[in-house]
Amino acid sequence: RRARRRRLPLTAIFFGVTLLAAVGIGLYFANQTGVFKSATELDTAPPEAPPTVDGDDFTPDDTASPPKQGEQDQARDWINVFSPGDPTQVNAPSDAKADVIQDESGSFLRIRSGASGSAISFDVGQGVLEKLAGKHATFDIIARSEEGQETQISVDCNFGELGDCGRKRYAVGRERNEYLFDVRFPDKHPGAAGTIAINSDFDKQGKSVDIYEIRVSVVP
Known part of the structure; x- marks a missing residue:
């Protein structure tokens, strides 16, 4: 069982x-x-984007902005040759005119050559020439033409024992601009002051030109 x-x-x-x-x-x-x-x-959040640098916040060194126009000239040691504040440095022949005028652009000397084509001369002091002797220098004429009258000017220099600059010709428009020329001076002692002569209208049509400043600097 x-x-x-x-x-x-x-x-x-x-x-x-x-x-x-x-x-x-x-x-x-x-x-x-x-x-x-x-x-x-468990992490269900959307994936994070990789970190980026905004274009406005970063500029590579090799793309740095180039110097602005005129910055290098401003760094030069300019010597004043003429400014409208001292018109005693100017000599105008009897048939030419030279008047100091001021407008919204500043103060300038308006020169007008005579019918004979006579030029207005600007003194270059002996002390200035002594600083330039034996050196390479750049002269800078800051000028514009009278409104609506583009003109062609001629420039001549007489630096005595230091020679001249040859004749220069420039087409000058209404916009204020710089007209440059270089001179290599011999290593001599200047016995006197010199002059820069400007004919306001090479074509002898009675046109005028406004001179704001004449200056010079030694080329490094």
């Missing part, structure tokens, strides 16, 4: 099924809430 197997009580079976169900539900919710996900998987 076989021995009867002992059956598990119904309560134990119910408890086991309930426990398994609870564990299954717990695992399901844990998976849904990300308990088993890595930090990378």
Whole structure:
């Protein structure tokens, strides 16, 4: 006669099924809430763009802006030869005119050569020539023509023992501009002052020109 197997009580079976169900539900919710996900998987934010430098905040050294026009000239050691504040340095022949005038552009000397083509001369002091002896110098005439009358001027120089500059001719328009010429001076002692002579109208039509300044500097 076989021995009867002992059956598990119904309560134990119910408890086991309930426990398994609870564990299954717990695992399901844990998976849904990300308990088993890595930090990378949990980061759902959009990827960050790589850092950039705004074009207005950075300028490479090799693209630095070049010097503005005139900056190098301003750095020169200019010596004043003529300014409208001292018209005693000017000599005008009887048939020529030279008048100091001031407008919104500043003060200038308006010169007009005579019918004979006579030039107006500007003194270059002996002290100035002494500084230029034996050196290479640049002269700068700052001028413009009278309104509506473009003209052609001629420039001559007499520096005594230091020679001259040859005759220069420039077309001068209404806009204020700089008219430059170079002179290489011999290494001599100037015995007197010199002159720069300007004919305001090479064609002898009575046109005038406004002279704002005449200056000179030694070329480095």
